[in-house]
Amino acid sequence: MKGKGNRKTSLWIGSIIILLIITTPYLLYIHQNIPRKIENIETFLGVIKGGYYKSVQTYIYMFFAKFVPLLLLIIWFVTNKHWWVHALIIPMSVYLFQLISVINDSENYVDEVDFIYTVPITAIIFVILYFIRSKLAIYIGAVDLKREMDENMKSPKKIG
Numbered sequence: 001m002k003g004k005g006n007r008k009t010s011l012w013i014g015s016i017i018i019l020l021i022i023t024t025p026y027l028l029y030i031h032q033n034i035p036r037k038i039e040n041i042e043t044f045l046g047v048i049k050g051g052y053y054k055s056v057q058t059y060i061y062m063f064f065a066k067f068v069p070l071l072l073l074i075i076w077f078v079t080n081k082h083w084w085v086h087a088l089i090i091p092m093s094v095y096l097f098q099l100i101s102v103i104n105d106s107e108n109y110v111d112e113v114d115f116i117y118t119v120p121i122t123a124i125i126f127v128i129l130y131f132i133r134s135k136l137a138i139y140i141g142a143v144d145l146k147r148e149m150d151e152n153m154k155s156p157k158k159i160g
Contacts, residue, residue: 031061051105070095078133
């Protein structure tokens with residue numbers, strides 16, 4: 001019974017991750033549903049203002065142009081089991097800095113954010129990501145171990 005529950009949990013986590021990966025690129029097209037000349041838009045999350053970008057459509061486009069690659073890199077980082085996964089931190093931090101710059105509409109140059117201002121935020125986010133990754137690594141390792149055990153049971157190796 002215990003193994004069946006872990007497999008069910010692993011299946012749910014995997015299904016959610018796949019659903020996120022499949023639907024995330026569609027976020028890049030949300031801005032097309034917003035009229036071009038609107039400066040503010042009321043949503044269930046509150047009022048979204050165009051700010052520096054003047055129109056909400058441009059702001060939403062810029063936001064998701066930075067958010068979507070960041071989200072996909074985070075999913076890749078959290079679910080990856082290889083030693084080189086830490087190299088993903090570099091592009092993740094670049095997209096995070098750019099996303100913070102887009103959100104902070106007082107910046108005049110979108111892709112230029114002082115590194116020192118974003119270090120504390122980035123450090124907190126990466127600690128959270130490492131925590132999530134360590135929790136998911138158990139499930140990823142269990143699936144790999146089960147696959148290896150199934151292969152060994154199908155074709156046992158002879159000793160001697």
